[in-house]
Amino acid sequence: MKEIKVKAPATVANLVCGFDILGMALNEPFDEMTLKLTDIPGLIIQHTDEFNLPEEPEKNVSGAALLALMEEYEKPLGFHLTIHKNIKPGSGLGSSAASSAGAVVAANRLLGNIFSKEDLVRFAMNGEKIAGGVKHADNVSPCIYGGVTLIRSIFPLDIIPLNAPSLFITIVHPQIEVRTSDSRQILRKEVQLKNAIKQWGNIGGLITGFMKNDFDLIGRSMEDVIIEPVRSILIPGFDEVKSKCKEAGSIGGGISGSGPSVFMLSKDESTAKKLEKIMKEIYERIGVNYKTYVTSINTEGVKIIQEKEV
Amino acid sequence: MKEIKVKAPATVANLVCGFDILGMALNEPFDEMTLKLTDIPGLIIQHTDEFNLPEEPEKNVSGAALLALMEEYEKPLGFHLTIHKNIKPGSGLGSSAASSAGAVVAANRLLGNIFSKEDLVRFAMNGEKIAGGVKHADNVSPCIYGGVTLIRSIFPLDIIPLNAPSLFITIVHPQIEVRTSDSRQILRKEVQLKNAIKQWGNIGGLITGFMKNDFDLIGRSMEDVIIEPVRSILIPGFDEVKSKCKEAGSIGGGISGSGPSVFMLSKDESTAKKLEKIMKEIYERIGVNYKTYVTSINTEGVKIIQEKEV
Numbered sequence: 001m002k003e004i005k006v007k008a009p010a011t012v013a014n015l016v017c018g019f020d021i022l023g024m025a026l027n028e029p030f031d032e033m034t035l036k037l038t039d040i041p042g043l044i045i046q047h048t049d050e051f052n053l054p055e056e057p058e059k060n061v062s063g064a065a066l067l068a069l070m071e072e073y074e075k076p077l078g079f080h081l082t083i084h085k086n087i088k089p090g091s092g093l094g095s096s097a098a099s100s101a102g103a104v105v106a107a108n109r110l111l112g113n114i115f116s117k118e119d120l121v122r123f124a125m126n127g128e129k130i131a132g133g134v135k136h137a138d139n140v141s142p143c144i145y146g147g148v149t150l151i152r153s154i155f156p157l158d159i160i161p162l163n164a165p166s167l168f169i170t171i172v173h174p175q176i177e178v179r180t181s182d183s184r185q186i187l188r189k190e191v192q193l194k195n196a197i198k199q200w201g202n203i204g205g206l207i208t209g210f211m212k213n214d215f216d217l218i219g220r221s222m223e224d225v226i227i228e229p230v231r232s233i234l235i236p237g238f239d240e241v242k243s244k245c246k247e248a249g250s251i252g253g254g255i256s257g258s259g260p261s262v263f264m265l266s267k268d269e270s271t272a273k274k275l276e277k278i279m280k281e282i283y284e285r286i287g288v289n290y291k292t293y294v295t296s297i298n299t300e301g302v303k304i305i306q307e308k309e310v
Numbered sequence: 311m312k313e314i315k316v317k318a319p320a321t322v323a324n325l326v327c328g329f330d331i332l333g334m335a336l337n338e339p340f341d342e343m344t345l346k347l348t349d350i351p352g353l354i355i356q357h358t359d360e361f362n363l364p365e366e367p368e369k370n371v372s373g374a375a376l377l378a379l380m381e382e383y384e385k386p387l388g389f390h391l392t393i394h395k396n397i398k399p400g401s402g403l404g405s406s407a408a409s410s411a412g413a414v415v416a417a418n419r420l421l422g423n424i425f426s427k428e429d430l431v432r433f434a435m436n437g438e439k440i441a442g443g444v445k446h447a448d449n450v451s452p453c454i455y456g457g458v459t460l461i462r463s464i465f466p467l468d469i470i471p472l473n474a475p476s477l478f479i480t481i482v483h484p485q486i487e488v489r490t491s492d493s494r495q496i497l498r499k500e501v502q503l504k505n506a507i508k509q510w511g512n513i514g515g516l517i518t519g520f521m522k523n524d525f526d527l528i529g530r531s532m533e534d535v536i537i538e539p540v541r542s543i544l545i546p547g548f549d550e551v552k553s554k555c556k557e558a559g560s561i562g563g564g565i566s567g568s569g570p571s572v573f574m575l576s577k578d579e580s581t582a583k584k585l586e587k588i589m590k591e592i593y594e595r596i597g598v599n600y601k602t603y604v605t606s607i608n609t610e611g612v613k614i615i616q617e618k619e620v
Contacts, residue, residue, distance in 0.1 A: 021511045152515035152531060153508070160518050160527065190500040196509070196536075198463070201331045203510045204517050205462035208470050211521040217470065221462060226506075 002110055003036040005306035008102025009298045010087045011094035012169070012263050013138040016222040016254035017202040021151045023094075023142040025298040026169060029086045031098045033062070035106040036310065038078035043067065049085040061096045062103035065127035069104050069115070072123075079107065088291075089131075091173050092257040097139030100127025105144060105302040118157055120144050134184065139257065146301035148210055162210045164297045165218070168272035170250075172241060172279035173261040175289040178234050183258035186230055195225045215267055219251030222265075228254055235260045237282050244282070245275045269294070312420055313346040315616035318412025319608045320397045321404035322479070322573050323448040326532040326564035327512040331461045333404075333452040335608040336479060341395045341408045343372070345416040346620065348388035353377065359395040371406045372413035375437035379414050379425070382433075389417065398601075399441075401483050402567040407449030410437025415454060415612040428467055430454050443491045449567065456611035458520055472520045474607045475528070478582035480560075482551065482589035483571040485599035488544050493568035496540055505535045525577055529561030532575075538564055545570045547592050554592070555585045579604070 008031045015022040043057040043066055057063030062081060070077050081103060087095040104123045108115045115123075124140040137157065141149040147164035151157075191199075205221030208214070232238040232255060245253065245264040249271040253264035262279075266272040272294045283290040318341045325332040353367040353376055367373030372391060380387050391413060397405040414433045418425045425433075434450040447467065451459040457474035461467075501509075515531030518524070542548040542565060555563065555574040559581040563574035572589075576582040582604045593600040 018510065018514070020507045021514055150511070150514045150518060152511045152527075158511075158515070158530070160515060162518060187503065189503055191503055191506050193497065193499055193501055193536075196501050196506045197330045199506070200328065200510050200513045201460070201462045201468075204328070204331055204460045204513055205468070205470060207514050207517050208460060208472060208521065211518065217462075220468070226503075 001037050001039070001310055003034060003308055003310045004106050004109055004304060005032065005034045006102050006106045007032055007303045007305050008098035008105070009143060009301065011097055011139040011142045013094060013257040014227070014255070015206065016228065016252070017199055017206055017224045019224070019227050020136055020138055021203070022148070022206070023138040024148045024164070025142040025146050025301055026093075026293075026295050027298045028293050028295040029093070031087055031102055032084045033102045033106060034082045035103065035110060036080040037110045038080050040078045041076035042078055043070065044080045046082045047085070048082060051085055051089055053085075053089065059130065061099040061127040061130050064130040065100035065124045066103050066107055068123040068126040069107055073111070088173070090177050092178065092255065092259045092261040093171070093173065094139035094143060094257060096127055096131030097124065097143045100124035101140050101143035102302050106304075109304055109307070117144050118159060121159060122157060132184070142301070144301050146299045147297060150207065162207060163213065164299050165210060165213050165215065167215070167297060168266045168269050169263050169295050169297070170245070170266065170272045170275040170279065171256065171261055171263045171293040171295070172283065173291045174236060174283060175291065176236070176260050178258060178260045183231055183234065187227060188230070191226050198225050215251050218265070222252035222254060224254060231255055231259055235262065236288055237286050238262060240282055241279055244278050248274050248278055250275055311347050311349070311620055313344060313618055313620045314416050314419055314614060315342065315344045316412050316416045317342055317613045317615050318408035318415075319453060319611065321407055321449040321452045323404060323567040324537070324565070325516065326534045326538065326562070327509055327516055329534070329537045330446055330448055331513070332458070332516070333448040333461075334458045334474070335452040335456050335611055336403075336603075336605050337608045338603050338605040339396045339403065341393065341397055341412055343394070343412045343416060344392045345413065345420060346390040347420045348390050350388045351386035352388055353380070354390045356392045357395070358392060361395055361399055363395070363399065369440065371409040371437040371441050374440040375410035375434045376413045376417055378433040378436040379417055383421070398483070400487050402488065402565065402569045402571040403481070403483065404449035404453060404567060406437055406441030407434065407453045410434035411450050411453035412612050416614075419614055419617070427454055428469060431469060432467060442494070444494065452611065454611050456609045457607060460517065472517060473523065474609050475520060475523050475525065477525070477607060478576045478579050479573050479605050479607070480555070480576065480582045480585040480589065481566065481571055481573045481603040481605070482593065483601045484546060484593055485601065486546070486570050488568060488570045493541055493544065497537060498540070501536050508535050525561050528575070532562035532564060534564060541565055541569055545572065546598055547596050548572060550592055551589055554588050558584050558588055560585055
């Protein structure tokens, strides 16, 4: 039987102004998963990490994604999946997306790449529904496609890969829990037209910045007048991290996904490391546990790292 | 004394989903203006067209724009402006923007190009305020820069020129009056977040389509769930024009600015001419007077066509 091992990357959804439509894959952190095609129809899932996630396929994020794929496959299939997560659930770094995307990319490879990337996003969105109650694609798309992706529309699904600039990303994950479903619920259902106009100006600027590799335009477009003012209240130290990192040379940044992680972009690695030091100082002082990453944009998405006959 | 003659192009604002942030310059129709630098400080304006527009500088659109420029110039200036408008006021084709932009571009050339394009947009926005009550830049920017422009922000002004694809544009101007101020007032002040998300997905798709010359992406992104459903009620024949033109091969289109003109895009001139025929048939049948144009994107903006000593 064939066995495959993959790396599934963390992702930053929203990219500040692009709520539900933009996402970016990171080189770190990432999950590791091993998927084996077996003779016994059905799905067995095993976690080797510390996160105490449910292993019943219907309740497991990877499981829900794989079951969607298996349903669309003509014949009965048997899979054995072993997951080692490094991306902490609830971090705002696309932990559930990595689980969903990694599983379906691995399965597709074992089946001879019969499904398109768009199909895989569609399957993986079932995992997102288990995790956050909503089928959204702004983490699973960059996780599968790599780079920066635009979700023009979910129904029908329309994913547009953008240019991925050579930026460095510094992330701090304050170890507090913000549930995606909670952070959705605190949002107002209506927005003022004048704020919506500001937001779409910034989205336009951000996308043009990516396409033109114009880092300053990316920076000044990373402004969110609708979601961030509400969600940032849930994140201790947010305003200080953002303002001090900008003073220290960051081009911009904000909440990663629904938080609590915060990401800041830099043009070079030395600035990115300087930002990490600033973030550490802030959370040491506040007295909140944290984890930091200095990384860059992952342009490949889920990556096959081993493939063998067993 | 020096005298200069310019052509100021019509523009399509909004481009369906980009309300207040996107605009595109056209090769036709256009206004013609002659500006003379004189020894007598002050501003004299004369219209040679049929539109009965006020000629007092403070009430005239070109006048308001020129007065803003003159105020920022260190010394007293004397100008004599003659305007021949072809773009009918209230058409939704940026008639006031052409008047404002043409005047300040001409003045800047006479003064030795001392102001930047962004300065000129800032001056020209004063003309827009006279015409529609609001300082908006989505017509004056493409009129001055040419091509397709994004207004990321008005305060502070941030104009980003986009790539202008080689598309053909068919326009029908049903001869009914829709005042910009009226068509603003019928808009709701709040929008549903879920509709705002759809809108920013489409804006992202449209801008990416322009940057990648992806005509199909441009077409499917030209969808407006917020403004068009409200404004199109004011335009007789709108739904029929849009659906029949799409059936005939148009990639997409919608209301030009605040209407009543409707624009439809095509990949080639023969399709664009086919659309013109369809539009004519519809308005003949409805019994509304109309004017049509088949044109392309103007990449230069306001153009100097004559310069002489008098």
